[in-house]
Amino acid sequence: MSEREPYDLLITGGTVVDPMAGRHGRADVAIAGGKVAAVGEGLSGPARRTLDASGLLVTPGLIDLHAHVYPGCTPLSIDPDPLAARSGTTTMVDCGSVGAATFAGFRRFVVEPARCRVLAFVNISVIGLVAMPECGYGRFVDSNAAYECVEANRDLVVGVKVRGSRNALGEDNTAQPVWMAVAAAGAAGAPVIMHLGDPPPALEQGLEILRPGDLVTHSYKGQPVTRLVDHQGRVKPQVRAARERGVLFDIGHGSGSFSWRVAHHLAEQGFWPDTISTDVHTSSIKAPISVDMPNAMTKMLHLGMDLEAVIHASTGAPARAIGWAGRIGSLQPGMAGDVAVLAMEEGDFPLTDSYRQAEHAGRRLVARHTICAGQLL
Numbered sequence: 326m327s328e329r330e331p332y333d334l335l336i337t338g339g340t341v342v343d344p345m346a347g348r349h350g351r352a353d354v355a356i357a358g359g360k361v362a363a364v365g366e367g368l369s370g371p372a373r374r375t376l377d378a379s380g381l382l383v384t385p386g387l388i389d390l391h392a393h394v395y396p397g398c399t400p401l402s403i404d405p406d407p408l409a410a411r412s413g414t415t416t417m418v419d420c421g422s423v424g425a426a427t428f429a430g431f432r433r434f435v436v437e438p439a440r441c442r443v444l445a446f447v448n449i450s451v452i453g454l455v456a457m458p459e460c461g462y463g464r465f466v467d468s469n470a471a472y473e474c475v476e477a478n479r480d481l482v483v484g485v486k487v488r489g490s491r492n493a494l495g496e497d498n499t500a501q502p503v504w505m506a507v508a509a510a511g512a513a514g515a516p517v518i519m520h521l522g523d524p525p526p527a528l529e530q531g532l533e534i535l536r537p538g539d540l541v542t543h544s545y546k547g548q549p550v551t552r553l554v555d556h557q558g559r560v561k562p563q564v565r566a567a568r569e570r571g572v573l574f575d576i577g578h579g580s581g582s583f584s585w586r587v588a589h590h591l592a593e594q595g596f597w598p599d600t601i602s603t604d605v606h607t608s609s610i611k612a613p614i615s616v617d618m619p620n621a622m623t624k625m626l627h628l629g630m631d632l633e634a635v636i637h638a639s640t641g642a643p644a645r646a647i648g649w650a651g652r653i654g655s656l657q658p659g660m661a662g663d664v665a666v667l668a669m670e671e672g673d674f675p676l677t678d679s680y681r682q683a684e685h686a687g688r689r690l691v692a693r694h695t696i697c698a699g700q701l702l
């Protein structure tokens with residue numbers, strides 16, 4: 326028998342659900358040197374540490390592609406690590422808190438000290454969300470600055486964020502920032518993530534500007550003119566056309582963007598989100614909304630989305646959307662040792678949407694362990 330270095334971590338006896346790898350079944354996961362070393366049944370040690378995951382789900386680390394994690398610089402932001410550790414979220418993608426002018430501080434004061442992985446969509450406004458309306462002053466909206474920020478920070482920046490809504494625009498009521506975000510991202514070969522809000526620009530106008538691979542966030546918004554469904558609850562034809570063209574629809578739950586009513590309409594028509602994200606910030610993280618990745622995933626299960634699809638939309642799909650597939654979002658050997666160990670609890674759980682409506686679910690997902698690059702958070 327050959328001698329080998331012990332694994333750093335061996336997670337045994339769980340049900341591995343890794344849609345990107347086509348795996349759903351009992352397996353052990355071994356991690357060494359911060360990466361997945363092996364996945365399979367009955368892996369034997371030695372290991373420096375063993376976690377018993379019997380009765381639990383073992384998935385790739387969850388990827389939240391809409392978070393706000395630049396505390397001290399933007400008023401809505403939260404500290405990423407405590408949330409990551411209790412929510413199975415190994416990658417937090419900040420969604421526009423940071424702009425080109427504030428990026429160096431983000432790298433130094435947020436990304437470098439964090440134990441979880443922190444990436445970013447850089448705001449088309451150079452000030453990010455330091456103050457709003459961030460796009461209200463022409464000089465703050467700068468496609469060249471956003472482009473250069475992507476180019477100079479490819480290790481962290483995954484695309485460009487624009488809030489396509491009136492409260493981002495101030496007096497300059499045009500769709501111009503959306504065009505400029507697409508121009509910057511297009512030049513850099515990266516996606517745009519566009520926030521849906523009160524017009525201008527109108528939903529249809531914003532969707533038309535987006536290219537295949539770009540994302541719409543806040544897809545479950547309840548406001549009458551912004552929602553994805555018409556007055557009879559039918560998915561709008563422009564929304565279907567955008568999806569057919571390859572535009573991706575993200576949740577971005579937040580404290581003003583997830584409506585049970587809209588969610589049921591979308592679910593009845595089989596219109597599921599491409600990616601599940603939280604829009605977690607100082608308000609949405611608080612009770613009764615209390616959003617985090619397991620909470621948003623539980624809401625999709627409650628609506629009838631299949632477990633494997635929910636996990637895919639929280640792992641492999643966001644990894645692909647941000648250009649990180651092959652590095653995170655799956656547990657194949659050689660990929661980052663990012664793992665979520667989740668429990669499916671049974672009981673009576675109230676789930677509150679952004680409009681303070683609660684529905685009751687009979688089961689919920691909760692995180693038991695969060696492992697990022699092989700380190701237990």
Ligand SMILES: [Zn+2]
Nearest residue numbers: 391393420604
């Ligand atoms: Zn947001």
